[in-house]
Amino acid sequence: MDPATPRTAYLDATAGIAGDMLLAALVDAGADLAGVQRVLDALVPDSVRFVRSDVDRGGQRAVKVDVEVLVDDPPHRTWASIRELLERSRGNVDVPERTVDLALAVFGRLAEAEGATHGVPADEVHFHEVGALDSLADVIGACEAWRQLGITEGTASVIAVGSGRIRAAHGDIPVPVPAVARLAIGWPTVAGEILPGRGHHHAHDHDHDHDHDHHHSHDEHLPAHAQGGPHAHGSRKVPPGVAPGIGELATPTGVALVRGLATTAGPQPAMTVLALGIGAGTKDTPGRPNVVRVLIGEPVGHPTGSPLHDVHDTPTSAVQIEANVDDLDPRLWPGVVDALLDHGALDAWLTPIVMKHGRPAVTVHALARHDAADELADLLMRSTGTLGVRMHAVERRIRTRSFEHVEVRGQRIAVKVARDDDGTVVRREPEFRDVAAAARVAGLTEREMLHLARTAAEG
Ligand SMILES: O=C([S-])c1cc(C(=O)S)c[n+]([C@@H]2O[C@H](COP(=O)(O)O)[C@@H](O)[C@H]2O)c1
Numbered sequence: 246m247d248p249a250t251p252r253t254a255y256l257d258a259t260a261g262i263a264g265d266m267l268l269a270a271l272v273d274a275g276a277d278l279a280g281v282q283r284v285l286d287a288l289v290p291d292s293v294r295f296v297r298s299d300v301d302r303g304g305q306r307a308v309k310v311d312v313e314v315l316v317d318d319p320p321h322r323t324w325a326s327i328r329e330l331l332e333r334s335r336g337n338v339d340v341p342e343r344t345v346d347l348a349l350a351v352f353g354r355l356a357e358a359e360g361a362t363h364g365v366p367a368d369e370v371h372f373h374e375v376g377a378l379d380s381l382a383d384v385i386g387a388c389e390a391w392r393q394l395g396i397t398e399g400t401a402s403v404i405a406v407g408s409g410r411i412r413a414a415h416g417d418i419p420v421p422v423p424a425v426a427r428l429a430i431g432w433p434t435v436a437g438e439i440l441p442g443r444g445h446h447h448a449h450d451h452d453h454d455h456d457h458d459h460h461h462s463h464d465e466h467l468p469a470h471a472q473g474g475p476h477a478h479g480s481r482k483v484p485p486g487v488a489p490g491i492g493e494l495a496t497p498t499g500v501a502l503v504r505g506l507a508t509t510a511g512p513q514p515a516m517t518v519l520a521l522g523i524g525a526g527t528k529d530t531p532g533r534p535n536v537v538r539v540l541i542g543e544p545v546g547h548p549t550g551s552p553l554h555d556v557h558d559t560p561t562s563a564v565q566i567e568a569n570v571d572d573l574d575p576r577l578w579p580g581v582v583d584a585l586l587d588h589g590a591l592d593a594w595l596t597p598i599v600m601k602h603g604r605p606a607v608t609v610h611a612l613a614r615h616d617a618a619d620e621l622a623d624l625l626m627r628s629t630g631t632l633g634v635r636m637h638a639v640e641r642r643i644r645t646r647s648f649e650h651v652e653v654r655g656q657r658i659a660v661k662v663a664r665d666d667d668g669t670v671v672r673r674e675p676e677f678r679d680v681a682a683a684a685r686v687a688g689l690t691e692r693e694m695l696h697l698a699r700t701a702a703e704g
């Protein structure tokens with residue numbers, strides 16, 4: 246996405262991370278879970294249900310998102326088949342292109358890491374039965390929530406991966422589990438033991454991994470200490486030569502999401518924080534809130550975007566609605582275009598055409614956000630009387646835009662500032678509607694006012 250206002254997200258994975266935790270944090274920060282559900286329903290109908298709840302994790306309020314798998318015997322999926330499912334959805338108005346792009350990047354990493362771990366080509370990696378739906382829900386859900394929030398760049402902290410050993414489908418394996426160890430290459434990680442020297446809390450005396458325990462292909466992934474394993478409580482046995490550990494804090498899906506969504510590892514970048522989300526893991530460990538935090542804000546140094554040009558208003562993926570009309574009273578056309586714009590069209594315009602039998606006519610076009618397309622199609626049909634419309638998904642390349650203001654002869658005029666990808670200003674253009682209004686008040690021609698406004702904007 247290349248929205249009007251850049252949005253930075255900072256992911257705090259210092260307590261660990263799993264796919265459902267990140268999705269929950271993004272929902273807490275403002276993403277619409279019903280919208281996320283719609284995307285999953287479009288891709289895998291009647292298969293998963295997201296359930297949101299508010300929970301307490303170590304004394305902190307957090308949002309928990311549970312993924313309920315609704316089918317008893319879901320199909321076996323390889324990475325190749327998941328990729329095909331996602332690719333096939335392009336053009337489906339209910340599945341935003343950006344969500345597909347992000348999910349492909351995340352799943353691709355997950356499949357590469359799993360494939361390399363087991364020595365099989367990534368395409369052949371199996372996401373087993375229920376686990377496939379669970380992974381789809383976590384990955385696509387988090388990517389859709391990320392898209393909804395208009396996040397343009399992501400930074401993430403060091404990832405606490407955990408330590409010790411766990412019992413997974415692949416047997417008794419070390420933490421970080423093999424797939425996480427691979428996914429983490431090139432990213433700072435730490436075991437994430439409890440900080441020492443705080444009264445009764447001690448590195449080995451609690452149950453704290455989030456044990457992302459929805460029904461999973463890699464079932465039996467109980468932390469070793471929960472099974473009397475190496476880093477067990479007091480009397481539990483620790484095999485000789487094996488350091489006790491804290492358990493699994495980061496899952497493969499969680500780390501693949503960090504790697505696919507965040508481009509920078511490090512501390513929180515300078516930003517004006519606009520939203521905060523806290524996402525809960527399954528385990529509730531006293532003294533160690535088992536949460537992922539997400540901070541979303543406006544990078545410092547970028548001017549504030551006008552609230553009228555919210556990031557959600559300029560998606561790169563949209564729906565173009567069109568109809569050829571040869572029988573509308575021509576005096577009604579300006580009102581049709583205005584009504585489409587008033588009802589949220591990103592743009593609306595008319596093209597003169599010549600239809601069959603040499604009939605002069607008009608094509609009316611409207612560009613709509615995916616979630617507004619049906620409503621705008623209805624409006625277009627009602628206001629023109631046409632019996633049908635064409636709708637197709639389109640991709641746009643949009644410069645990052647924000648607004649500044651100049652004052653000319655005491656009149657305030659908005660100036661649209663367009664930037665290229667590295668933030669360099671490529672154009673400053675006064676809004677013509679403001680120019681025309683200011684010209685009327687100041688008693689100048691529109692041409693004179695436009696010249697003054699452009700000069701002020703450049704200055
Ligand atoms: O790729 C997956 S799903 C996976 C790989 C491995 C390997 O290390 S190989 C282990 N697991 C275990 O399954 C659960 C859930 O993980 P999700 O990433 O699917 O949420 C977890 O305990 C992993 O260690 C999964």
Ligand code: NI
Binds near residue numbers: 359362415424463
């Ligand atoms: Ni595996």
